[in-house]
Amino acid sequence: MKNVLIFFLMLWLLFPQLAHAQKNLPGVISPGEIWKDDRGQHIxxxxxxxxxxxxxxxxxxxxxxxxxxxxxxxxxxxxxxxxxxxxxxxxxxxxxxxxxxxxxxxxxxxxxxxxxxxxxxxxxxxxxxxxxxxxxxxxxxxxxxxxxxxxxxxxxxxxxxxxxxxxxxxxxxxxxxxxxxxxxxxxxxxxxxxxxxxxxxxxxxxxxxxxxxxxTCFIQAPLEGGAIVHYKGLYYVIGSELTGWRPNPNKFATAKSLSGPWSEFLDFAPSETNTYSSQSTMMIKISGSKKTTVIYMGDQWKPKTQWDSRYLWMPLEIGDGKLWLPKPAPFKINVKTGESKVFTN
The missing domain is CATH 2.115.10.20 (Glycosyl hydrolase domain; family 43)
Known part of the structure; x- marks a missing residue:
């Protein structure tokens, strides 16, 4: 019994390290972490x-x-x-x-x-x-x-x-x-x-x-960081409010045509998270053999140490006029099949 308790105690102590190690596994994209290139330097x-x-x-x-x-x-x-x-x-x-x-x-x-x-x-x-x-x-x-x-x-x-x-x-x-x-x-x-x-x-x-x-269209909404994706017959546009370096609740709208009319702009992440401290820059559509995945591509700016600014990429929940950015977590993307796998603790 004593050995069992010691085992679970060691597992509990190691859990944070194991979770952190998962973020840095090969082939895993870890939102908000240092992202190293082939030279071992932050991208x-x-x-x-x-x-x-x-x-x-x-x-x-x-x-x-x-x-x-x-x-x-x-x-x-x-x-x-x-x-x-x-x-x-x-x-x-x-x-x-x-x-x-x-x-x-x-x-x-x-x-x-x-x-x-x-x-x-x-x-x-x-x-x-x-x-x-x-x-x-x-x-x-x-x-x-x-x-x-x-x-x-x-x-x-x-x-x-x-x-x-x-x-x-x-x-x-x-x-x-x-x-x-x-x-x-x-x-x-x-x-x-x-x-x-x-x-x-x-x-x-x-x-x-x-x-x-x-x-093609003028959209009367004071937004920057604009990005568009065409997904299953609808155009989705996202953008950030005009708050400079400070993150805010980014918005989205939809239309059947690029020329509009566009729907009302709504949050696509919990407003209190300020889009998980990020600002939109692009949406990447991966059309694979099994699935089409759309990845949100955002910047987490550090204005005083800009070289240390991070990237928040995350597969979006998208379809039928709805768009949602899940809570960021490490994930894998298969660019051939279009499938993604999110690792949650």
């Missing part, structure tokens, strides 16, 4: 986006590692065959400050599209900073998010190097946080938040993806 792809080319996924994001030259902004690139183990391919873009931007500036939320017609990889990004205001008699420098434009760069290879082309305001509107969406028919769209209009746009890209062709 630096914040505010990012993912595309699939043949059998490889490419993950692009803001490079926030320590020791960067502050005269430039960087976009990193990683590749993976299973969405779990990532190979670092270096910096796909190294960008200097646009001449018209004054003082501090940012490059945020890079997204890459592959154009099957031109065989080019096209990167969009939010470029922002201070500019000079000439509306008054004495020109003044405006606030840090006055540039409000998208930047465009192109490459022949997914890992770059990308050549920067220009910045512009899509649809002649201010543009801040951006998102990407490619529909099942291959048509590409840019999602961008426009502060003066108190909402965000879904805009169709031109045939070469180098420009915005036309407005």
């Amino acid at each position: 630096q792809a914040h505010g990012g986006g993912i595309i699939k080319i043949k059998n490889l996924y490419y993950w692009y994001g803001e490079e926030r590692r320590e020791g960067l030259d502050t005269n430039f902004r960087y976009v990193s690139c990683y590749s993976s065959a299973d969405l779990t183990n990532w190979k670092h391919l270096g910096d796909a873009l190294k960008l200097s400050k646009p001449d018209t931007v004054l003082g501090k500036w940012v490059l945020e939320r890079p997204k890459v599209y592959y154009n099957h017609r031109t065989k080019k990889y096209v990167m969009y990004m939010h470029v922002d900073g201070s500019v000079r205001n000439f509306k008054s008699n004495e020109p003044t420098v405006t606030g840090g998010y006055s540039y409000a434009r998208v930047g465009v760069a192109v490459s022949d290879l997914p890992e770059g190097p990308f050549k920067f082309i220009r910045t512009f305001r899509p649809l002649n509107r201010e543009s801040r946080d951006i998102g990407q969406f490619v529909d099942d028919d291959g048509q590409a769209y840019l999602i961008f938040e426009s502060r003066p209009t108190k909402g965000f746009f879904i805009a169709k890209l031109s045939d070469d993806f180098l420009d915005v062709k036309e407005e």
